[in-house]
Amino acid sequence: MSDPNEQLPETEVLQDRTDRPVVRVGGTVHRPAQPWTPAIHALLDHLAAVDFPYSPRVFDVLPATGTAPATEVVSYIPGESGPAGWANVVDEKGLRAAARLLRDYHQAVAEWSPATPPVWSGGRTGTGGPGELVCHNDFGPWNIVWNDVTPVGLLDWEYAGPGPVMQDVAYALEYVAPFRDDEMCVRWLRYPGRPDRRRRLEIFATEYGLTDTTGLADEVIAIQRAGLDFVRQLAEEGHERQVEMVASGYLTEIANRIRWSEDHRHLFD
Template sequence: MPCGLLRHLCLVTAHDLGRVERIGETVHRPVGPWTAAVHGLLRHLEAVGYDQAPRVLGFDEQGREVLTWIDGESGPDGWAKVIDDRGLIAFAHLLRDYHDAVAEYRPDESTCWSTTTAGAVGDEVVCHGDFGPWNVVWSGDRPIGIIDWDHARPAPRRHDVAYALEYVAPFRADTECLRWLRYPEPPDRRRRLEVFAGAYGLTDIAGLVDAVITVQEQDIDAVRRLAEQGHEPQATWVAEGLLDELRARVAWSRANRHLID
């Protein structure tokens, strides 16, 4: 769910898909049933001194949440940052650092997130839920922030790892990698998966391809349910045929797992 693509519009979005707006050094974003949960998460990160997430400043006169702006490159610019090994490793380190910072956060089981009502159980953490290149802010070749936390929710750490790997292995055809994702040549997906997993701290990559496919399937269900509830931009995405595209991505992953597994 590439919600982070909205960030660098820096003005009221077309089709009123969320009225995300930058005003000075703040970002004003629409709220949802999950906003209180996300604010609790962001306040926890602030309390433990984690400085790579926006700070909660309150609400504006339109009822939108107000967060601090993290200055740097993100959105479409983020894709180019993870092409070489240095960027890919930094991206993995960023995710691991976040997971470690949030490990002790135990929200109540009645906490309402975008796709579930739950607290963290066992060794689960509150995952970012949308950890893709577009949702990382970069200063040069250094990642300095994670944005767009609307889809945070408790899950095993591997959920965020698998979600990220779909986009940075990537689980995409060579033509898409070359035309849209900034790759100068077809990627060695297996090696990139190993580099990311090792940088994150995994000692075993067994099951990661299946985990990515599972997350892709879960994403289809999440987008569909959010659209049925009338949330944007999912409602517009579904109306424009995104579910068919997501199903095609799953089919590609299943048919081409030999490139990665």
């Protein structure tokens, strides 16, 4: 019989989405397991084994019960994340730290070659060919856990999968350079004024370890185009989240971002 005086773990809804609710329970995070969860857990277990300190640790997968789906349980990383991340990466110290975090992740996963090829979201398998590794594929300020301008964690690994190294770099640069117009930078992304985009791109590239920034703007535009195609594909396949995004006009928003990037490539080269 349970003790009526026993204190239950504190709970907090971290993400209230019907297709992917995320709840903190004490020092753990619970979310519905997906077909690719074994691949993500294999990746996180590898990162734990090589002492990469920024990734959640895998605790368990709870079986489905009644109408409740199977649930993955990983460690909770305290700190600021989500919208708070934008202000932290505006600071050049935060920008440099984010670049080093991505570099450190790539170094930690570069030699990973599990005996059983992981199966990722979208049906991709393995860990990549020459010049590729398992990218995070959603490396933005909102998915970094921050202590002031110092990263202490990296979240949301659900889109991880094999790809060229520059795929993660270009994805990050879209958001941290950023490839957005001045009004959005000031109004929504916490910049005090017009950002020096070329300088920010160069800082991130240098801290990551690149010796040449030639072609990076084109890499970012290619990632933006791929993102548009990916959202459209998932919507056509009936994924709830992407269906809602397309219905709300998200594809037009992405197309406008691509057009802005193409018209303002000179700000980055």
